Amino acid sequence: MPETPVRNRVDLSTITPSIALGPLDGRYKGAVETLVNHLSEAALNRDRLAVEVEWFIHLTDNSVLPGTSPLSAEQQQKLRDLVTHFDAESIAELGEIERVTVHDVKAIEYFIKRRLSIVGLDQLSELVHFGCTSEDINNLSYALGIKSAVEEVWLPAAQKLLDDVVELAEATREIPMLSRTHGQPATPTTLGKELAVVAHRLGRQLTRIRGTEYLGKINGATGTYGAHYASVPEADWQQVSRTFVEGLGLTWNPLTTQIESHDWQAELYADVARFNRILHNFCTDVWSYISIGYFAQVPVAGATGSSTMPHKVNPIRFENAEANLEISCSLLDTLGETLITSRWQRDLTDSSSQRNIGVAFGHSLLAISNVQRGLAALDVASDVLAHDLDMNWEVLGEAIQMVMRAEAIAGVEGMDEPYERLKELTRGQRVNQERMQEFVSGLGLSSEAQNRLMRLTPGSYTGIAAELVDHLK
Known part of the structure; x- marks a missing residue:
């Protein structure tokens, strides 16, 4: 087989800024980028940092360990500033630490310990991550x-x-x-x-x-x-x-x-x-x-x-x-x-x-x-919807046979086999307005029932559909 010709192409993986592999970080980034602040790797590390800091403060606030006492408001704020000021430099530093530790949570622990001197809490460095497994x-x-x-x-x-x-x-x-x-x-x-x-x-x-x-x-x-x-x-x-x-x-x-x-x-x-x-x-x-x-x-x-x-x-x-x-x-x-x-x-x-x-x-x-x-x-x-309804008068068959059933129960003669009669009229075939109304007028219904059905159209046969929308309220 002939050799595939070598094509000299730019290696897209080397381009800066880097090109996204997936569509959510590329083509569709604008629609989903707000999630980056919550569910990205960087957001996870920021939340880890927040949990470690709050655990440190919680232990000291409650003097859980002998030799500890509540931090000053300034010390607490400086610790929490590590979270609020978590930025690109913090992310880069964490990456450097993790390349040594080969452990993401341990990197967070060391990141905090590096900064305890700023807060004047060097003596409590072993309180960071105290009693915790990574999964905590x-x-x-x-x-x-x-x-x-x-x-x-x-x-x-x-x-x-x-x-x-x-x-x-x-x-x-x-x-x-x-x-x-x-x-x-x-x-x-x-x-x-x-x-x-x-x-x-x-x-x-x-x-x-x-x-x-x-x-x-x-x-x-x-x-x-x-x-x-x-x-x-x-x-x-x-x-x-x-x-x-x-x-x-x-x-x-x-x-x-x-x-x-x-x-x-x-x-x-x-x-x-x-x-x-x-x-x-x-x-x-x-x-x-x-x-x-x-x-x-x-x-x-x-x-x-x-x-x-x-x-x-x-x-x-x-x-x-x-x-x-x-x-x-x-x-x-x-x-x-x-x-x-x-x-x-x-x-x-x-x-x-x-x-x-x-x-x-x-x-x-x-x-x-x-x-x-x-x-x-x-x-x-709306015109297409109306035309579709007008082309399907046979859908009134349900209403007509139900009226016939009600009439039969009320004692009106000649209302036998309503379902079967409508099935014969409508099943598998189109029925127009003239044919449907001719059928209704020949049933021998009570005048009230006949008038009600003669006024009925596919477009008006919607029951209380409009009213049911109120359930959304």
Whole structure:
């Protein structure tokens, strides 16, 4: 075989500033970059630093160890300044330390110890990381980062999307629409009511997510406080642990192995994934409504729909959202499945897994952004909706046979086999207004019932669909 010709190309991995490998840090960075402040490696290290500093202050505030006493307000502030002033130089220094320690949490400990002289606390250098295993710091740091990411970034974005769907449901509550069950014409509804169903489903998941318990522990190498009681047996270490965890705004987990069991994470990811899947279902429905003309897409000036077909305005926002929701769900499912399992008292599978939490939330956040942008570019094609209804008079068959049943129960003669008679009239065939009204007028209904049915149209046969939207309030 001929040799492949050598191509002289620039090695893109050597370019400065570095080129992102993944789309969340490259093409889509603008939509998800707020998560960097919560779920990046740098954010994790900042939270680790915060946990170590607060543990140091907590131990001294409560004089847990003999020879310690509360720090001055100035000393506490200087320690906390290590966290508030955590910047690019701090990140670089931590990287240098970790290259020596080959241990990320140990690097944090040394980073703090280097600065104790500034605070005048050299004599308490061994209080840094006292009684802690790495997982004591890590579990609390991840909990803080995930909590802030969910509460400050993901939930507000998800709520804004929900608000947009609710607003659209309110605006379209009266617009009649042909339903399709099994893809076939069915009892009419209103566009607003169908949007309200989606909003209600999404809202329930957000309520669950807002109620998430973020658990944490600080109890030593195997969760027994062994080193704590060996070194300071007179302290109430469970109380020290509980008040510290709760002081961070987390829920104390009293029973763990070396690791906090991550069950709360699995619960949260299942709820977020369920939100994603409901949103995915919404995307496929909107995509389908666009394809049959129920929604028109507002063209964006200068944008290209197809590289070869100039007429096209593609529903790319909803397609992009579908893909990103699927990726997010796959990652969330994997995290939920793997994090709740740890061999005996500890293995390190969670260490690598948890570094993908930001990626999982990033793809969900990107999808939410795309759906919002997609919805903003939609116009309701009321004329198409009305025409579709007018072409499907057979959907009134349900109403007519039910009226016949009610008439039969009331003692009106000639109302036998209502279902079968409507089935013969309508099943598998189109029935227009004239034919349907001719059928109704020949049934021998009471005058009130006949008049009611003669006034009924596919567009007015929506029950209380518009009223049901009020449940969103």
